[in-house]
Amino acid sequence: MGLFWHSCILLAIFLQVAIAASVPEQVHLAFHGDTSEMAVIWTTFYDGLHHVYYGTDVKNMNQVAIETSIKKWTSGSVTRYSHRAKMSNLKPSTTYYYKIEGRVFEFKTLSANPQSYRVCIFGDLGYEHGNSTDAIIRNGLNGQFDFIIHVGDIAYDLHTDDGRRGDAYMRRFEPLFSAIPYMVIAGNHENDGKNFSNFQERFWMPHNGFNDNHFYSFDLGPVHWVGLSSEFYGYDREYGKESIWTQYNWLNTDLKAAVSKRKSVPWIITYQHRPIYCSIDYNHDCSEFENTFLRSGALGLPGLEPSYIQSHVDLNFCGHQHAYERFYPVADRKYYTGKDVYHNAPAPTYILTGSAGCHTPAAKFSSEPLDWSAFRLVRVISFRKVNSSYYLEATIMAIPCCTSLMLHIFTCSSSLLISMKNRPMISGSAKIQITWMQP
Ligand SMILES: [Fe+2]
Structure with a gap:
């Protein structure tokens, strides 16, 4: 074969690689x-x-x-x-x-002002041991929910192997994520040592005036959704404390505006990666059954809960702990129980849903959980340890979203908000239903 043909073959190979790389x-x-x-x-x-x-x-x-x-x-x-x-x-x-x-x-597209829609919310989903990956894709493509909120810890990790793990994860989900919105917030596993650059560059969340993906909000029908960074608290020594104040000031301005339009957008739902409250045993974030710094602040820095309480946030979702736990309405450790407590709930309700599937076993709950811990799923995703490696033993999905499998349901009604002190009148009533996705 002459030099000409060698050159042609090499050129063809080069072009193929270039074309593939540019897809x-x-x-x-x-x-x-x-x-x-x-x-x-x-x-x-x-x-x-x-x-x-x-x-x-x-x-x-x-x-x-x-x-x-x-x-x-x-x-x-x-x-x-x-x-x-x-x-x-x-x-x-x-x-x-x-x-x-x-x-x-x-x-x-959704309707112009959708008053009813379904969202799949979960945290802590890895590319490997992604036990709920197939179910999420299948249910999503079957129209079981309209969008996704992933409350941090994505792919484990987006930046692993120079980001190839993140590429593989996003390729795996492309059939679904190209068809319905994928909303994200950063978890501790998004810290790539470069100021969360893999998280910042791969996603594009709503504009918040600061041009980043760490905190933002958007209205969708009757809900004002607010995504926040708990990692500003988790990595304040590494990246500084200024972001805590920036987010805090933005949050209060955002919530104030949300409260002012509550007649038309009655619900406020927030989410961040780490839990405000949790009952997991042997864990720093729950060692005092709450994340004190994140919840109420420390050393002159503000926490998130006072803003949630003041603005009457209805629901908060989080992950980080690999389990499912739902709380009674609670404000500054004062909690409310009783029949229909979620009807006209007098305080925010927190839901931990960090069990989508990853490389570590399910979290172990304390034998003495918080008094306001209403429901816990202990063996969400159980692993058996064999020779220092974890093997999947059984999987039970714990991804709150609206599907036909109603393993566990509670409802909230904004009509109850009418009776709240300092709460604006809300015409009519609304209901949020949380169910679990069919595995
Ligand atoms: Fe985490």
Whole structure:
């Protein structure tokens, strides 16, 4: 074979590699606070501007979203490009198709002001030992929920092996995340030693005035959702204490605005990675059955609970502990029980749901849990230790979301908020139902 043909083959191989490397991947969606818009984010390993063509006819995608940004970033030896674009002028309750460099995806918009929808909320899901991964994908693609909130600890870890673990995780979920929004917040496993860069670059959460993914909010129908960073507290020595104040000041401004419009958006639901309260045994975060620093602050730094109480936050979701625990309404350790306590709940209700599946066994609950611990699932995901390695023994899903399998249900009604002191009047009533997803 002559030099010419050798060169052609080498060139062909090079082009193949280049083309493969430039294919958009890890495509996923996110809400940005307006149901007529949808943010789309994707990754390449090769520079290049892409457009997103979209429309209601797969054969005629006649709308175009120009990339708002391309960000080159590195994790170890690997260079990636994060791409962001926003599809706008979307009609409600409509199926849309979108195309990025020849790859076609689809999603369905919610109604213009949806008063009913379903969300799947979980924390602590790994690429390996991701015991609920298949169920989440299957139920999501079957239309069992409308979007996802992942309350931190993603892929275990996004940055492992120079980010290849994060790539694998996002590729695995691309069929689902490209079809429904995937909302995230950082957990301790998102700390990559580079100020959470893998978390910051891979996702694009709603704009909050600070242009990052650590804390944000968005309205969706009757709920004001607020995602917060507990990791500002977990890594204050590493990254400084200023972020705690920045988030705290932003949160109070955000909640004040949310309270002022409570007639039209009655629910306030917050989420962060680490729990405010928990009953896990032998764990620093629950060693005093609460995370004191995160809950009430310390050394002159503010905690989160006073803001939650003052603004009458209805629900809070968290992960971090690999178990499921639901509390009675509680404010500053004062709790409320009794029949229908979740009806017109007088204080925030906390739900720990950190058992989606990862590399460590389920958490062990204390034999003397908090008095306001209403329900605990001990063997959420159980492991058997054999020769220093953990093997999956049994799996019971513990992912609150609305499906047909109602293992455990409680309801809250905002109509009860009417009777709350200092609470604005709310016309009508609303109900949030939390069930578990079918494995
Ligand atoms: Fe964690």
